[in-house]
Amino acid sequence: MTGKIIDGKAFAERLKSDTAKQVSILKEKYSITPGLAVIIVGEDPASQVYVRNKNKSTKAAGMNSFEHRLDDNISQNELLDLIEKLNHDPAVHGILCQLPLPKDLDENAIINAISPAKDVDGFHVINSGLLATGGKGMVPCTPLGCIKMLRAELGSLCGKDAVVVGRSNIVGKPMAQLLLDEDCTVTIAHRHTKDLASVVRNADILVVAVGVPELVKGSWIKKGATVIDVGINRIKKKTPAGEKQKYRLTGDVEFKEALKNAAAITPVPGGVGPMTIGVLLQNTVTAACRQHNVAEPKI
Numbered sequence: 650m651t652g653k654i655i656d657g658k659a660f661a662e663r664l665k666s667d668t669a670k671q672v673s674i675l676k677e678k679y680s681i682t683p684g685l686a687v688i689i690v691g692e693d694p695a696s697q698v699y700v701r702n703k704n705k706s707t708k709a710a711g712m713n714s715f716e717h718r719l720d721d722n723i724s725q726n727e728l729l730d731l732i733e734k735l736n737h738d739p740a741v742h743g744i745l746c747q748l749p750l751p752k753d754l755d756e757n758a759i760i761n762a763i764s765p766a767k768d769v770d771g772f773h774v775i776n777s778g779l780l781a782t783g784g785k786g787m788v789p790c791t792p793l794g795c796i797k798m799l800r801a802e803l804g805s806l807c808g809k810d811a812v813v814v815g816r817s818n819i820v821g822k823p824m825a826q827l828l829l830d831e832d833c834t835v836t837i838a839h840r841h842t843k844d845l846a847s848v849v850r851n852a853d854i855l856v857v858a859v860g861v862p863e864l865v866k867g868s869w870i871k872k873g874a875t876v877i878d879v880g881i882n883r884i885k886k887k888t889p890a891g892e893k894q895k896y897r898l899t900g901d902v903e904f905k906e907a908l909k910n911a912a913a914i915t916p917v918p919g920g921v922g923p924m925t926i927g928v929l930l931q932n933t934v935t936a937a938c939r940q941h942n943v944a945e946p947k948i
């Protein structure tokens with residue numbers, strides 16, 4: 650028996666369509682058009698693709714999209730000035746600064762300059778503090794999307810053994826927190842974990858976010874586990890001399906082999922990636938409603 654492939658793309662489409670309905674209600678009932686400002690510094694090709702997709706999806710949902718493309722030699726103060734302007738702009742309900750930033754910029758200082766109410770990434774220390782203490786802040790998009798998929802797949806997550814491989818501020822740590830909030834028993838593994846295979850073997854729910862192609866072997870997956878692969882790794886394909894270099898995308902989990910043991914698994918591409926943008930749009934609607942003190946339309 651092979652596992653089910655979780656269709657993240659279809660999931661994201663439903664989220665986006667629900668968000669578009671919420672936006673049209675907000676426009677009709679309160680004359681509110683949620684607005685998302687996206688800042689991108691430099692020319693990193695992967696970031697350019699993400700930002701283009703975010704812009705397209707924001708507009709498709711009926712929201713305002715404000716794009717700020719900045720040169721990679723922009724100073725810390727110039728970027729902080731832009732954020733301050735956006736913090737005070739009533740048409741902007743969400744602000745996202747695409748990461749990574751060029752090395753000369755202080756990423757933490759920039760993230761923490763964004764108003765917590767407009768921090769639709771949920772990366773501000775106030776929002777991570779609220780997440781850690783059960784408060785009502787903005788929740789990081791990728792982990793929240795993973796939880797939505799897990800709930801759709803499994804219903805209650807109560808009492809499950811969950812393993813998160815990776816401890817980044819963007820995915821690993823908030824993911825572990827959200828799983829804990831779902832009453833899972835949570836283990837976080839990382840590069841210094843002594844025996845990763847044996848930790849993974851215990852997981853009813855496995856979330857991997859390390860950016861190492863196929864680090865997690867299919868044989869490590871417990872029979873019947875649900876696997877969420879957050880990694881998106883670009884691997885060079887064998888290309889004949891003189892031809893343009895081709896790439897394939899792969900996750901952090903050996904997909905084909907994992908399918909033999911897992912009950913369900915997200916593919917790469919088409920799994921977690923599309924969900925992140927869907928949740929970003931939802932977070933922007935949430936932020937707009939909170940800033941205008943109106944209830945979020947129920948769909």
Ligand code: GUN
Pocket residue numbers: 745746747748749770790791819925
């Ligand atoms: N770079 C990679 N993922 C993300 C994300 O979710 N938000 C931001 N701002 N930058 C990223």
